[in-house]
Amino acid sequence: MKHLPKHLRPRWRYLAVELEAWPDADVAEGDFQRSLWFAAQNLFGDAGSADADLRVVAFSFAEGTGEALVRVRHGEVERGRAALACVDAVRGDPVRVAVRGVSGTMRAAEEKYLGRPSEPAEEATVAFAGESRRAVRRGDLLDVDCEGSFAGATNLDLQ
Structure with a gap:
């Protein structure tokens, strides 16, 4: 099967996200993804959350702090940010979610906004x-x- 031409391929934006929770919180990538999907679905409904197509593509979390890279469709960045703002807990653990920045490629988002060394606990x-x-x-x-x-x-x- 042939690839789609470049002008027909879906375009994405990547949201660099900072996570903070209590030191004993256990936040896994799948649990964060599920909380993000539920937040988007509750905020925009099934059709709106499907349009945004939020997906966690990179994730790390340890000792109460972490970061994630969330993929969202090109025209849906504001909806993606709104859905992330609605995530307040992951599997019962309260979590603070903040968007550090938005980029057009995964590489640029990681270089600009992620990988910044957090202060050791x-x-x-x-x-x-x-x-x-x-x-x-x-x-x-x-x-x-x-x-x-x-x-x-x-x-x-x-x-």
Whole structure:
């Protein structure tokens, strides 16, 4: 079977996405893809989500931070961004999703917006709510362990 001529092939845009969750969150590529599809379907319906044709093509997640590359049809970038904004949890774990940038090729999106080294997570013991507690520090952000769940804090909260 012959390939379609270039002017008839579908055109894509690639959204570079930043992910952040609690340090104990377990976010897998398939689970993120499913959450993205559900968000698009709830926002635009079956026909609208099929038009956007959102697909996760690259994914990495570890220690509460990660990044993804999401493919969307050329004219549907705004719908793709809106669907990503509606993703607030993956398999029950709250997740922050932010679009770093949009590009016309996977390579350009990876070079411009992805692969940026995130700040390494380190364990710390902090005084929080009058007690000594375990925390995970990522730059200026602290995730304080509060009896099985986490509370977000900054250095100013600890003073």
